Amino acid sequence: MTVLTTTRKSAWRAYSDWANTHRKWLFAAPAMIFVGVLIAFPLAWTLYLSLTDAHGSVRAASHFVGFGNYLEVLKDTERFWPATGRTFAFTLSALAVEMVLGMCIALLLWRPFRGEKWVRVAILLPLVATPVAVGMMWRLIFDPNIGFANQLLNFLGLPSQPWLSSPETALPTLVFVDIWQWTPMVVLILLAGLTALSDEPDEAARIDGANAWQRFRFVTLPLLMPTVIVAVLLRSIDALKTFDILYATKGKGGGSFNEVETLNVYAYGLSFDYNSYGLASAVLILFFLIIVACMFILTRRRKGNK
Amino acid sequence: MSATTLTDGRPDTRSAVPARRRKPLRSRAYKVFRVVMLILVVIVFIAPLAWMLLASFKTNVDIYDAGKSIIFSPTWENYNNVLGRNNYFQFIFNSFWVAFCSTALSLVLGVPAAYAMSRFTMHRSALVVLMARIIPGVSLLVPWYYVFSNMRLVGGFSVLILSHMFVALPLIVYIMMSFFDSMPLELEESAQVDGLTAIGAFSRITLPLSVGGIATAGILSFIFSWNNFMFALVLSGAHTKTLPVAIFNFVSYASIDWGGLMAAAVVVTIPIMVIALFTQKYIVTGLTAGATKG
Numbered sequence: 001m002t003v004l005t006t007t008r009k010s011a012w013r014a015y016s017d018w019a020n021t022h023r024k025w026l027f028a029a030p031a032m033i034f035v036g037v038l039i040a041f042p043l044a045w046t047l048y049l050s051l052t053d054a055h056g057s058v059r060a061a062s063h064f065v066g067f068g069n070y071l072e073v074l075k076d077t078e079r080f081w082p083a084t085g086r087t088f089a090f091t092l093s094a095l096a097v098e099m100v101l102g103m104c105i106a107l108l109l110w111r112p113f114r115g116e117k118w119v120r121v122a123i124l125l126p127l128v129a130t131p132v133a134v135g136m137m138w139r140l141i142f143d144p145n146i147g148f149a150n151q152l153l154n155f156l157g158l159p160s161q162p163w164l165s166s167p168e169t170a171l172p173t174l175v176f177v178d179i180w181q182w183t184p185m186v187v188l189i190l191l192a193g194l195t196a197l198s199d200e201p202d203e204a205a206r207i208d209g210a211n212a213w214q215r216f217r218f219v220t221l222p223l224l225m226p227t228v229i230v231a232v233l234l235r236s237i238d239a240l241k242t243f244d245i246l247y248a249t250k251g252k253g254g255g256s257f258n259e260v261e262t263l264n265v266y267a268y269g270l271s272f273d274y275n276s277y278g279l280a281s282a283v284l285i286l287f288f289l290i291i292v293a294c295m296f297i298l299t300r301r302r303k304g305n306k
Numbered sequence: 307m308s309a310t311t312l313t314d315g316r317p318d319t320r321s322a323v324p325a326r327r328r329k330p331l332r333s334r335a336y337k338v339f340r341v342v343m344l345i346l347v348v349i350v351f352i353a354p355l356a357w358m359l360l361a362s363f364k365t366n367v368d369i370y371d372a373g374k375s376i377i378f379s380p381t382w383e384n385y386n387n388v389l390g391r392n393n394y395f396q397f398i399f400n401s402f403w404v405a406f407c408s409t410a411l412s413l414v415l416g417v418p419a420a421y422a423m424s425r426f427t428m429h430r431s432a433l434v435v436l437m438a439r440i441i442p443g444v445s446l447l448v449p450w451y452y453v454f455s456n457m458r459l460v461g462g463f464s465v466l467i468l469s470h471m472f473v474a475l476p477l478i479v480y481i482m483m484s485f486f487d488s489m490p491l492e493l494e495e496s497a498q499v500d501g502l503t504a505i506g507a508f509s510r511i512t513l514p515l516s517v518g519g520i521a522t523a524g525i526l527s528f529i530f531s532w533n534n535f536m537f538a539l540v541l542s543g544a545h546t547k548t549l550p551v552a553i554f555n556f557v558s559y560a561s562i563d564w565g566g567l568m569a570a571a572v573v574v575t576i577p578i579m580v581i582a583l584f585t586q587k588y589i590v591t592g593l594t595a596g597a598t599k600g
């Protein structure tokens with residue numbers, strides 16, 4: 001009996017020692033395997049599908065077509081290239097406005113004031129709101145006949161706008177919605193960066209006679225640059241992949257003239273509205289390469305700044 | 307009133323005013339400007355949400371009447387419609403269940419992983435997990451849909467939870483890593499000197515001290531899962547539909563019932579906003595995690 005308990009105990013001890021010495025991988029492996037299986041396998045599968053003519057039912061047989069899909073996509077000036085253009089137009093314009101506006105609001109909130117808590121809550125609400133619901137909300141506000149946006153314009157003596165219903169104004173309107181929802185994110189990140197800054201450089205510049213703009217431009221901004229780049233990085237990842245508000249407001253194919261069809265919406269439509277899995281996979285691989293390239297350029301700049 | 311200021315408080319420009327005297331005035335002007343701008347910021351971010359809330363209490367006739375923008379007789383009819391006839395309680399439960407399970411499972415996998423990655427500075431491994439944040443969701447959906455529909459799992463909760471974990475796990479690892487990075491090593495070390503094993507020190511010392519960080523990561527991942535639209539759009543079935551998909555389907559048929567749509571939108575956003583109100587600090591910490599490290 002005692003022999004058994006001692007062996008059991010020493011077995012437990014051996015196991016415990018093993019677990020403790022290998023805890024690095026014991027802790028990290030489950031999460032990495034989970035993510036790895038769910039990423040590596042789908043990516044490999046997408047790569048494989050992009051080389052086939054998979055179409056229709058997922059159980060239908062498919063044939064190997066080599067780089068046919070890629071050639072078809074790259075020669076497609078009707079959907080693919082305009083969608084690429086829109087993806088960049090959307091991302092760059094939203095990002096630019098969000099960074100400038102976010103910086104202004106962050107500076108406005110920087111120093112403590114009364115009611116600070118309530119302003120922060122107000123800023124947080126758009127950020128946590130469900131994007132699909134946000135899309136629906138703006139659909140009502142931008143409705144050409146009954147929306148508040150045109151009521152406001154008419155009140156100010158300006159002519160009504162078609163907003164989401166016209167192919168020309170739909171994308172800029174959605175850029176506005178993205179700005180409304182995600183500027184708070186930039187504000188919060190920059191504010192966290194600003195509060196972490198030490199007061200001394202700013203104080204020194206003040207004593208040397210620098211005015212507010214000079215102190216911002218030559219002291220605060222350079223010190224804040226790492227945070228600014230994190231904000232740009234996080235926002236551009238999400239903006240490139242925007243899907244919810246586009247699909248919720250304009251539906252399949254980004255509207256009847258594909259006016260808001262970005263690469264993500266295009267790839268989604270090819271996959272689940274047309275079931276052209278092969279073609280969709282080729283678009284996705286190209287889209288993925290574009291995102292990775294953007295991240296590569298941004299992170300290289302980040303290292304260069306250090 | 308000093309000699310250098312006029313009775314209305316403006317500086318007297320006729321006499322030479324010392325620079326120090328002018329300063330409080332300028333800062334007062336800035337103060338007024340700041341208050342005005344702050345009010346403007348609050349209005350811009352809150353007004354659309356308020357408009358949605360108002361519209362959800364209007365009849366469809368009142369919504370079409372510009373004269374009844376703010377003053378109207380409120381009605382519960384839209385909420386009765388949405389919650390009663392359209393089976394929204396089922397969708398609310400679905401959203402909650404998927405968000406809860408995916409968050410809980412991701413915490414179980416993610417917290418130890420983040421701990422290991424932070425303590426052993428496994429930056430390359432961390433990159434693998436963070437890759438999940440960069441990859442476009444559609445590129446995963448196609449193969450998932452392919453595989454899971456062959457396994458006849460599409461439409462069940464398990465697939466939805468699995469797909470939402472994919473959003474939650476990288477987020478949790480990211481937030482917890484920066485949390486553990488900022489946590490001093492000394493406590494664990496002294497616990498080990500006192501006879502605890504390394505794992506024992508983690509579970510008895512580090513974990514109880516990480517409650518704040520875990521709450522931050524958990525709340526944020528719950529919100530992201532609740533708000534997720536694309537995965538559920540493809541992978542959910544009639545009985546496992548989550549709220550964002552239910553709202554989207556609301557407009558797919560014929561003409562838009564604006565009052566009902568706004569009531570549905572309020573039903574989705576209110577739970578999240580209430581959570582946000584009470585956990586504001588955690589959310590801000592989570593969203594800005596790692597942003598100030600440079």
